[in-house]
Amino acid sequence: MVTQRIIDFLATRRPDGPCLVVDLDVVEENFRAFRRALPDSSIFYAVKANPAPEILKLLASLGSNFDCASVAEIEMALDAGADPSRISYGNTIKKERDVARAHEYGVSLFAVDCIEEVEKIARAAPGARVFCRVLTTGEGAEWPLSRKFGCVPAMAIDVLTEAQSLGLKATGVSFHVGSQQTNTEAWDSAIADAKMVFDALAERGIVLTLVNMGGGFPTRYLKDVPAAAAYGQAIFQSLTRHFGNRLPETIIEPGRGMVGDAGVIKTEVVLVSKKSAADENRWVYLDIGKFGGLAETMDEAIRYPIVSHRDGEKTEPCVLAGPTCDSADVLYEKAPYPLPISLTVGDELLIDGTGAYTTTYASVAFNGFEPLKSYVI
Numbered sequence: 001m002v003t004q005r006i007i008d009f010l011a012t013r014r015p016d017g018p019c020l021v022v023d024l025d026v027v028e029e030n031f032r033a034f035r036r037a038l039p040d041s042s043i044f045y046a047v048k049a050n051p052a053p054e055i056l057k058l059l060a061s062l063g064s065n066f067d068c069a070s071v072a073e074i075e076m077a078l079d080a081g082a083d084p085s086r087i088s089y090g091n092t093i094k095k096e097r098d099v100a101r102a103h104e105y106g107v108s109l110f111a112v113d114c115i116e117e118v119e120k121i122a123r124a125a126p127g128a129r130v131f132c133r134v135l136t137t138g139e140g141a142e143w144p145l146s147r148k149f150g151c152v153p154a155m156a157i158d159v160l161t162e163a164q165s166l167g168l169k170a171t172g173v174s175f176h177v178g179s180q181q182t183n184t185e186a187w188d189s190a191i192a193d194a195k196m197v198f199d200a201l202a203e204r205g206i207v208l209t210l211v212n213m214g215g216g217f218p219t220r221y222l223k224d225v226p227a228a229a230a231y232g233q234a235i236f237q238s239l240t241r242h243f244g245n246r247l248p249e250t251i252i253e254p255g256r257g258m259v260g261d262a263g264v265i266k267t268e269v270v271l272v273s274k275k276s277a278a279d280e281n282r283w284v285y286l287d288i289g290k291f292g293g294l295a296e297t298m299d300e301a302i303r304y305p306i307v308s309h310r311d312g313e314k315t316e317p318c319v320l321a322g323p324t325c326d327s328a329d330v331l332y333e334k335a336p337y338p339l340p341i342s343l344t345v346g347d348e349l350l351i352d353g354t355g356a357y358t359t360t361y362a363s364v365a366f367n368g369f370e371p372l373k374s375y376v377i
């Protein structure tokens with residue numbers, strides 16, 4: 001969202017080079033919208049989406065919890081003022097010594113998706129609470145997470161049973177319906193799976209209490225997406241459909257939906273050219289590309305809105321590319337991007353909806369280009 005605060009910041013500070021500007025007011029509005037949409041669920045912000053200390057501090061002060069994927073992210077959440085009881089170690093792939101470190105910090109909630117990981121946690125974090133991640137199809141998501149994380153629900157039953165028998169607290173089930181999930185009904189079948197696992201464990205005398213419903217809440221890019229309230233309604237209906245009036249404790253872990261629309265990247269046109277006299281498309285090269293933070297343009301999955309002071313003038317489709325010497329550094333080519341014909345070298349563009357998954361995806365110094373600068377205002 002190109003807010004007035006972001007426009008004013010860029011106009012007065014005139015930062016050189018590409019940079020991300022994040023408006024904390026938008027993050028706060030998003031947090032409040034999630035809280036309103038699912039008032040009975042705890043919010044665990046997925047730190048990886050944007051770990052800027054100012055964002056973590058704001059969210060900690062608003063009462064957010066944190067979903068962390070590494071010891072470093074746990075330390076960031078602690079530094080922001082979060083109590084360890086408000087941190088979940090949600091990565092299913094952890095070194096045993098990292099589990100031990102988290103345990104020393106007081107973190108007591110861990111994700112698993114196999115017995116091998118349960119064994120590590122039983123050794124390194126005795127007595128901890130664990131939830132088992134189940135696979136989802138990722139259908140309806142523009143950035144699916146598919147097969148890498150989770151196990152089939154039938155296996156989750158054994159994983160949690162083993163956890164309990166090794167002295168851990170088998171606590172519940174988690175899933176992630178895929179990032180940028182535009183279908184509000186996508187949670188339903190995973191919630192049904194969770195209920196199945198709850199019932200199977202109950203038969204073994206183990207009472208699960210928690211359903212971690214992950215992230216997936218979208219940011220508006222070029223197309224409209226349903227509001228948080230619509231997701232809240234659909235999810236609440238699914239929970240009551242499958243769990244009746246014995247609703248479990250629930251968690252959501254928004255990342256993209258919390259910060260995506262709070263950030264705007266300022267970039268500059270470095271070159272506009274054609275490959276031949278007959279070339280249909282102009283090539284527009286920016287000072288940021290896939291290696292500068294726009295990694296989610298991979299396969300042209302995420303299509304960001306681009307704002308120019310020439311908007312309203314006649315446009316034509318352009319191939320949009322980054323500045324590095326890797327030919328993979330092309331943002332949009334299969335589906336060229338309409339940009340004003342008058343666009344010229346030195347023009348500034350604003351790439352909207354870039355608050356999530358940009359700064360942390362920027363390379364350290366590929367071709368000598370600095371990592372993406374970030375200002376949180």
Ligand SMILES: *Cc1c(COP(=O)(O)O)cnc(C)c1O
Nearest residue numbers: 046090179215216253254255256
């Ligand atoms: C990345 C991630 C999230 C956040 O996903 P979004 O689609 O950005 O909301 C939530 N939970 C887990 C376990 C994740 O890995």
